[in-house]
Amino acid sequence: MTDIHEFEGKSLSNTNSVLGEGPTYDPDTNTVWWFNILGKELHELNLSTEEKKVHTLPMMASVLARIDAGRQLLATEQGLFIRDVKTGELTFHADLESDNHENRSNDGRTHPSGALWIGTMSKRAEMQAGAIYHVAGGKVTKIFSGISIPNSICFSPDGTIGYFTDTRLSRLMRVMVDPQTGLPTGEPIVLVDTMDEQGGIDGSVVDADGYIWNARWGAGVVDRYSPDGLRIARYKVPAAQPSCPAFIGPNADRLAVTTAWEGLDEDTRAAQPQAGSLFELGVTVKGIFDPAYLL
Numbered sequence: 001m002t003d004i005h006e007f008e009g010k011s012l013s014n015t016n017s018v019l020g021e022g023p024t025y026d027p028d029t030n031t032v033w034w035f036n037i038l039g040k041e042l043h044e045l046n047l048s049t050e051e052k053k054v055h056t057l058p059m060m061a062s063v064l065a066r067i068d069a070g071r072q073l074l075a076t077e078q079g080l081f082i083r084d085v086k087t088g089e090l091t092f093h094a095d096l097e098s099d100n101h102e103n104r105s106n107d108g109r110t111h112p113s114g115a116l117w118i119g120t121m122s123k124r125a126e127m128q129a130g131a132i133y134h135v136a137g138g139k140v141t142k143i144f145s146g147i148s149i150p151n152s153i154c155f156s157p158d159g160t161i162g163y164f165t166d167t168r169l170s171r172l173m174r175v176m177v178d179p180q181t182g183l184p185t186g187e188p189i190v191l192v193d194t195m196d197e198q199g200g201i202d203g204s205v206v207d208a209d210g211y212i213w214n215a216r217w218g219a220g221v222v223d224r225y226s227p228d229g230l231r232i233a234r235y236k237v238p239a240a241q242p243s244c245p246a247f248i249g250p251n252a253d254r255l256a257v258t259t260a261w262e263g264l265d266e267d268t269r270a271a272q273p274q275a276g277s278l279f280e281l282g283v284t285v286k287g288i289f290d291p292a293y294l295l
Contacts, residue, residue, distance in 0.1 A: 002223075003233045009282030012256060013045055013052060016276030020258035021203070022063045022107070023246035023278070024290050032248055033064050033072075034258050034278060037104075042074075045278070047248065055088055063108035065116055065293040073293045075118045077104035080135065094138045096120065103129060107151040107203055107244065111182030112159035114294025117143070119150025119164070132164060134183055137295060143184055151244075152204040152214060155182075156227070157288055163191070167200040167217060172229070191229040203244025203258075208286040215242035215257055222257055222281060235283065239275040240268070247287025248280070255281040 017036035020043075025032050032045045042055040042064070063075035064083075072083045074090065079098060081090040097103050097120055108118035114136070121130035125148065132144040132153065144150075149167040156162075159179035165172050172192035176185045194201060199218030206212050210227040220240045224233040239259035248256045261275040269275060 002231050005233065005235045005283070007236045007238055007279075007282070009280045011274055011277045012047075012280050013043065013278040014274065015043065015052070015054065015278075016261060016274075017041070017043070017258070017278075018276065019243070019260040019262045020276055020278060021243050021260070022061075023244055023256055023258045024064055024066070025246055025248040025252075025256075026066055027250060027252075027289055028069060030250060032246065032256060032278070034246075035062055035064070036276075037062050038262060043278070058090070060104050062105045063116075063118060065108075065110045065290065067293050067295060073116065075105040075108050075116070077123075080116075080118075080138075080140075094135060094140050096133065096140060097131075102126075106130065106149065107153050109153045109155065109205075110291045110293050111155050111162070111177070112157075112291050113178075113180055113182040114291060115182035116293055117153045117162065117164070117182070119147065119153060121147070121149050125149060125168075127168070136182065141183070144188070149200075151202045152212075154204045154206045154212065156206055156210050157208055163204060163206070163212060164188070165201045165204075167202055170194045170197070170200040172201050172204075172212070172214070172225070174229075192225060192231070202242065205245050205247060205287070207247070208252075208288050213245045213255065213285070215244050217241050217243060222255070235281055237279055237281070239272050239277065239279070240264070241275065242279075245281075247285060247289065252287030252289055253284050255283060255285050255287065257281060 023034040061076040080094040128146040152165040173188040174191040175188040202217040
């Protein structure tokens with residue numbers, strides 16, 4: 001039996017992103033970072049001062065990974081770039097499907113080893129046009145192919161299990177992973193199959209106990225799954241298209257979620273004026289911070 005919870009949280013940022021995505025948190029500065037992919041924007045919110053900044057980007061980007069206090073790794077439609085936090089300057093780091101201008105980066109996350117998993121997809125969401133790559137020290141290796149909309153990339157706390165989905169199929173996949181390298185060591189199996197339900201499995205994070213928190217695009221909820229794939233709780237969000245959660249706060253005990261208004265008609269948008277906002281779910285969690293990317 002799934003416990004269903006009404007929304008008891010709040011909006012952290014009312015900037016209505018067309019496609020809010022890729023939230024992450026830097027505990028050193030108490031700052032949440034996320035993207036408006038289609039708007040080519042990187043958003044920054046300091047939770048201590050509540051100061052909000054929007055950084056215009058020269059290309060669509062979807063994932064940010066901390067490297068150190070002064071540098072971040074950005075996954076973009078033109079490859080992987082190192083961003084200077086102070087100046088915003090981008091320096092090319094690694095190629096990602098540079099021969100395919102029809103694709104862009106989508107969901108991704110750093111593994112405890114310091115490697116990055118990053119997905120790509122067609123800008124027009126064409127069937128099976130995307131893939132998931134493993135990036136370590138600038139070396140890019142394709143690990144899964146034929147994916148339409150790669151999402152839910154996340155890992156167990158010990159780094160031995162990886163998760164991902166094709167949102168179009170809405171099956172959460174589980175695969176064994178080498179904790180030292182972040183490379184898969186087996187074949188993916190289906191952990192959760194929600195193909196017949198409303199919406200689709202989008203971005204996910206794993207908490208300190210190995211439970212998976214998933215934003216369900218099109219259903220206006222964040223679901224919590226046990227490590228064996230049982231949905232145990234559902235939390236409502238005041239926007240139909242939540243895209244990805246992130247653990248935030250100095251103790252990683254709060255949960256934020258990005259949302260989007262992409263594809264909504266005028267009537268639907270009017271019914272959910274906060275679509276595209278960054279929300280806090282209003283629940284206490286046992287989160288863990290995303291590892292830094294190792295150069």
